[in-house]
Amino acid sequence: MDFSFSEEQTLLRNTVQSFLQDKYDFDTRRKIVASDEGFRRDYWQQFAELGLLAAPFSEEMGGLGGGAIDTMIIMEEFGRHLVVEPFLETVVLAGGFLREGGSPAQQEELIPGIIGGEDIWTFAYAEPQGRYNLADLKTTAKKDGDGFVLNGYKCVVLAAPWADKLVVTARTSGGQRDRDGVTVFIVDKGADGVSTRDYPTVDGRRASEITFENVKLGADAVIGEVDKGLPLVEKVTDQAIAALSAEAIGGMKELNEATVEYCKTRKQFGVPIGKFQVLQHRMVDMFMAYEQSVSMTYMVNLKVEEEEAERKKAASGAKVQIGKAGRFVGQQAVQLHGGMGMTDELSVGHYFKRLTMIDTQFGNVDHHLKRYSSAA
Amino acid sequence: MDMSFSPEEIAFRDEVRAFIADNYPQELRDLKTRGDMTKEQILMWHRILYKKGWIAPHWPVEYGGTGWSITQRYIWNEECARAETTPLLPFGLSMVGPVIYTFGNEEQKKRFLPGILSGDDWWCQGYSEPGAGSDLASLRTKAVREGDHYIINGSKTWTTLAQHADWMFCLAKTDPDAKAQDAISFFLIDMKTPGITVRPIITMDGGHEVNEVFLEDVKVPAENLIGEENKGWTYAKFLLGNERSGIAGVARSKKAIERLKNIAKAELVDGEPLLDQEEFSTKISEVEIDLTALEFTELRTLAAESKGQGPGPESSILKIKGTEIQQRITELTLEAVGHYGFVYAPHGHERTGNEYVPGPEYAAGQSQNYFNMRKTAIYGGSNEIQHNIIAKMVLGL
Incomplete structure (x- = not known):
């Protein structure tokens, strides 16, 4: 039984702490929140340079081979400074989908963009009627040739105003709340048929309401198995x-x-x-x-x-x-x-x-x- | 003991209900959130009630009261809450008004009471200071007599709606040597007097309700001193007792529970109304039961008051329980709206016209309302101080 941190983990914490102490005091955070964009792109780049965006990915994926504990250390320090940048959305959520369910081709293509700080992601899952039930989906993706056509509405998608890419849950079969028939898709935020309306949140971040209208997705947009995404x-x-x-x-x-x-x-x-x-x-x-x-x-x-x-x-x-x-x-x-x-x-x-x-x-x-x- | 209304009381209820229905302005009904009201809108209902002669039911008839019984006043409050009329500002009607007619001289009554009743004079409360919150008696604002006036220096804080105020009632030290309770005097200060600066304090919900007020060599005529010099602490405590008794907010909380239930009916969990989820409906029932107990506690207090007892230190119960219930309702309301609790709804002073506030109308601003209502356990003597009052004054500990 040992609850102490490894040398690498202590080093990681020190790295995050010293960055935030220098650059993320409360007044700076206030300015970031009040700025037009609502987050610091240059900080995001620095997170990449410090290796934070690579921390939980395996070395084969180009990461540093850390795990949940490394993420925990980063998130705890971020919590102490009320960091608004989309680490949870990009690295933990989208990164998690790619790690846990992505094909080798998807991992190879998309993880470097996360680790390098080029791509910001978020996870669009909530729908107004669904509350906290992840399977309660009115958003649908219908088979269309090799690919799918996506239609629906996602609410309170945190960090979406900053995102380039979205992970989206949609129903590909079954009834509105069935456990089967949920599929996870990768959607470019700039794709035809995706429209967003952005707004600030009470905790100093940004979110969007997102409408999908006949958004065409290729077969390679699916993460994991069709219908077995839940x-x-x-x-x-x-x-x-x-x-x-x-x-x-x-x-x-x-x-x-x-x-x-x-x-x-x-x-x-x-x-x-x-x-x-x-x-x-x-x-x-x-x-x-x-x-x-x-x-x-x-x-x-x-x-x-x-x-x-x-x-x-x-x-x-x-x-x-x-x-x-x-x-x-x-x-x-x-x-x-x-x-x-x-x-x-x-x-x-x-x-x-x-x-x-x-x-x-x-x-x-x-x-x-x-x-x-x-x-x- | 009897809880039922007499035929006369039922007739009275019908009368006031009809009056509210016929006279409450459409403009105020159309307001989406309370925080957006202009100064004129805040005063609109006040002026209508003034014209009708119903602006100060709790005042003695000789000063403009209605002469209503305790039951009638209870009915009136219930009906106003039922119709969700905008609350009246307490600073003149419930705070300084009773101090003036109880401790002021004839001239002061003549000069100040009419403006309080008509709404022409907007009052604010100059009590708390940066260093004097719970320990109000440790205040440091000083008033020095110079001929026929006083020179006042110091600063006040948490001054609600001072940005609109015409007058401030203000506690200041007039005897530097005496112990605090024998050194304080109660002044009425014209906010237009040179040397007064009002600076906004923005609260965590983004609203601008409270302010700092700085007083620098403010010249106040001696006739604006209430009662005797150095006796202000007595008047200040009298006022705080009144502040506490009005703070229970039973009728408004009833209405807020009704709104909460409507939201919980509209929100779905697995396709079923949230209200039908046992764990949620149980929480609503709990707060409703707490509120019923408070309602009867308040009625017992009012009944005692009508026999000339109180409001005594028991009124601290109303403050503690009333605010706990208000806070709990806003907490459950935030819980009910789910994801849309994240949305920031801009306040009136931040509006540019292009804001986007998604989600159902009932969800807008609920998290901010929850954040804002944390103040209720702090203001009017924090709930910890209220516990001390009961411990000392009621239990004799």
């Missing part, structure tokens, strides 16, 4: 949940440290407010919520490669923990900062908003409690 989607989104858990503990760590520091310095009634027992116990609860979340984050990242039932339990269990803990830590960090915690000026509210939205990504606490129960 297990692949579940596996990759579970990996994304493992990564999101790491982002969440990064955010919670920052909030807890900021709150303890504030309560040590903020004086009311002649003493630092951290002297009041009711607030001390609250901060202890926040600390415990964080520690439990760290544990679940390690657990899910260690188990994300296990067989299906075990992996599902690990991912849903972690998602429930970070959903609950993120809400508690976020709300209490605001509360203990008082009025200051409510302001846009302080970072506290921004971490709180991000933690709130992490609960919504890939299913909230209720959804994953149910999924956990059915997997157990």
Whole structure:
């Protein structure tokens, strides 16, 4: 039993930390969020140069041969700085689809663009009626000669305004919610028939609503097997949940440290407010919520490669923990900062908003409690 | 004990319901989100009620109250919430108004009460300071008497809607040597006085409700001092007691639960309404039960008040439970809207006309509303302070 990090992993963390400390302080992040484009393309290039975009890919694929733990380290540090760049969408999600389900030809053609920072990707899966059910799809892809014709609508596609390429789920057979009949496609965002409308999100990122109207796709646009895409989607989104858990503990760590520091310095009634027992116990609860979340984050990242039932339990269990803990830590960090915690000026509210939205990504606490129960 | 309405009370309910239906302006019904209201829109309903004579039901009749019974006032609040009328601003009507008619002199009553009732004077609250939040008595704004006026220096913060205000009621220290509670005075300050600067504070939901107010050598006539010099803490506490009793928001929370249920009916989980999911409907039931308890707690408080008791320290219960319930409802509403909780809905001051806010109309701004409502456990004396009040004043600990 050993929970320590390898030398390479420690080096990776140091690399990410020193980059973000130099270039991603809260004021810089504020400017990035407010800029026209909403993210830093030059930073994305630097992520590529630092090897971050290559970290989880195997050496045969041109990567650095890391795994879930490397992704976890990067996402945790990103969480501490509220990084908005689409690492989760490009490397973890699209990269995951290509790694787990892509043909050798697809891997050879597309992974270098991710590792090199040339291509930004995202995953368009959510539909308004589907909520968190990944199989509830009205988007269809109908057989057309060798290829397919894609029609449908995807909502709240995070990072889509920045993306060049999309991974899209569509129904190729069966009823609207059948587990069978789901297929995963690669779609160029610039393809004929793809239209997007972009907007900002409450946590400082960007998203799009995407309409597909008779978009022609070749047979080589399919990732994995036709009609058998759902297990692949579940596996990759579970990996994304493992990564999101790491982002969440990064955010919670920052909030807890900021709150303890504030309560040590903020004086009311002649003493630092951290002297009041009711607030001390609250901060202890926040600390415990964080520690439990760290544990679940390690657990899910260690188990994300296990067989299906075990992996599902690990991912849903972690998602429930970070959903609950993120809400508690976020709300209490605001509360203990008082009025200051409510302001846009302080970072506290921004971490709180991000933690709130992490609960919504890939299913909230209720959804994953149910999924956990059915997997157990 | 009797909960049923008399025939007279039912007639009263029908009367006010008809009045609201006939007189609540279409322009306000058409508003999509509350945050977008202009100053005139915020005052629109106020002015209509003023004309009708119903603007201050809780005031004594001699100062402009309606003389309604506790039950009638309850019915009125219920009907306003039911029709989702825009809330009236509390700063004049519920805060400084009662201070003026209770502690002010005849001249002050004549001068200030009419503007509060008509809505011509917009008031803001100069209480909190950067260093004085929960510990309000530690405030540092200073007022020094010079002939027939005071010179006030200091700064106030979290001043809600000060950007529109004509007047501010303000606490300042008038005795540098006495202990805090014997050193504070209560002033009425014209916001047009030279030396006052208002700076916006943007909150995490993107809205501009609160401000910092800086006072630099602000000259305030001595006749704008309420009551006696150095007795302001008494008046300030009286005002806070009133602030707490209005804070429960029972009728509005009922309406918010109704809206939440409608959203949960429209949102689907595997093709079935979210409202039919046991784990979600159970959460709504829990908050509804909490609200029922609070409603009866508030009615008991009101009944005691009508017999001349209170509002005492028990009103802290209304503040704590009322805000917890409001926060829980916004949390469940955000949960209900699912993916569309991500969408940022721009506020009025950010609008350019080209914004795109996708998703169902009911989802717009729900996450921001949830973020914004975190303030309720902080303002009006934080909920931790309210616990202290109950511990000390009610339980005698």
